[in-house]
Amino acid sequence: MNIRNLFKLSVAAVAITSLSAFSLSAVQAQTPAAPAAAPVAKPKVEMQWLGQAGFRITSPGGKLIVIDPWIKGGPKAPANYKADLASIGKIELLLVTHAHVDHLGDAPELAKINNTKLYGPADMVTPLILLGVLPAELGHRFNKTGAVKPLPGIKVTAVQAEHSSLLVLPNPTTNKPEPHPAGEAMGYIIELENGFKIWHMGDTGLFGDMKFIAEHYKPDLVLIPIGGNFTMAPEDAAFALKTWIKPKVVIPMHYNSNPLTPGTLAEFTAAMKGSTIKIVPMTEGQTVSF
Numbered sequence: 001m002n003i004r005n006l007f008k009l010s011v012a013a014v015a016i017t018s019l020s021a022f023s024l025s026a027v028q029a030q031t032p033a034a035p036a037a038a039p040v041a042k043p044k045v046e047m048q049w050l051g052q053a054g055f056r057i058t059s060p061g062g063k064l065i066v067i068d069p070w071i072k073g074g075p076k077a078p079a080n081y082k083a084d085l086a087s088i089g090k091i092e093l094l095l096v097t098h099a100h101v102d103h104l105g106d107a108p109e110l111a112k113i114n115n116t117k118l119y120g121p122a123d124m125v126t127p128l129i130l131l132g133v134l135p136a137e138l139g140h141r142f143n144k145t146g147a148v149k150p151l152p153g154i155k156v157t158a159v160q161a162e163h164s165s166l167l168v169l170p171n172p173t174t175n176k177p178e179p180h181p182a183g184e185a186m187g188y189i190i191e192l193e194n195g196f197k198i199w200h201m202g203d204t205g206l207f208g209d210m211k212f213i214a215e216h217y218k219p220d221l222v223l224i225p226i227g228g229n230f231t232m233a234p235e236d237a238a239f240a241l242k243t244w245i246k247p248k249v250v251i252p253m254h255y256n257s258n259p260l261t262p263g264t265l266a267e268f269t270a271a272m273k274g275s276t277i278k279i280v281p282m283t284e285g286q287t288v289s290f
């Protein structure tokens with residue numbers, strides 16, 4: 001092999017190494033004045049917070065993924081999406097963690113608008129179909145440690161979340177709200193085309209198998225609830241991250257939405273003090289890229 005080929009090889013190796021690290025140190029909010037173009041174009045993951053547990057994710061392959069979209073009723077959801085659900089864009093993967101209104105939200109409507117399947121806990125999707133909320137062909141039922149490959153290069157694995165799931169719908173005759181059992185709440189490991197893994201924890205309390213999930217799936221980015229009352233509070237979330245999960249990056253969620261999620265970003269940041277895990281605090285509607 002001559003020197004020239006050797007040089008080409010080492011340049012390729014450097015490129016692969018930097019890709020596999022996902023350049024997480026370069027996490028930054030999108031601003032109109034972008035920095036000078038990087039020498040090597042890297043695939044990007046774009047994350048927009050829709051408020052509460054809702055995220056709009058653009059994959060490196062340009063696929064639009066939406067999870068837990070509480071838009072019309074969500075107090076902090078972006079106003080343009082509230083005015084027109086279709087303005088979210090052409091959703092190609094729609095995920096819901098459980099049946100509570102701040103997670104199921106507008107998902108059935110978005111499934112119909114986009115003619116795309118709603119992926120969710122098996123026993124949440126079933127009543128949605130049987131009660132006429134979701135057309136049968138737009139529901140995909142799966143369950144914990146089950147995985148789906150809904151788009152080329154994208155894999156979603158359902159994982160444990162320590163939470164409940166009740167579907168409340170108005171009775172079509174009396175219009176009185178009625179409860180329906182809706183299976184168990186889940187979290188998701190979302191693996192994108194470039195191998196980047198996001199763990200959307202859903203709503204969850206603290207449980208020891210967070211350690212197992214982190215070791216088994218090795219998420220790069222964790223979306224973790226910190227609001228308390230229904231989920232982990234900031235101190236418990238910080239404990240799980242520092243002791244068991246140890247991801248590269250974390251985005252706190254499920255707070256700042258109503259009086260029943262009193263945990264604050266300041267409390268979370270204080271509880272994470274001394275950790276090398278990068279915290280990316282977001283405001284509702286903001287987009288960050290990795």
Ligand SMILES: [Zn+2]
Pocket residue numbers: 053100102103203230254
């Ligand atoms: Zn919730």
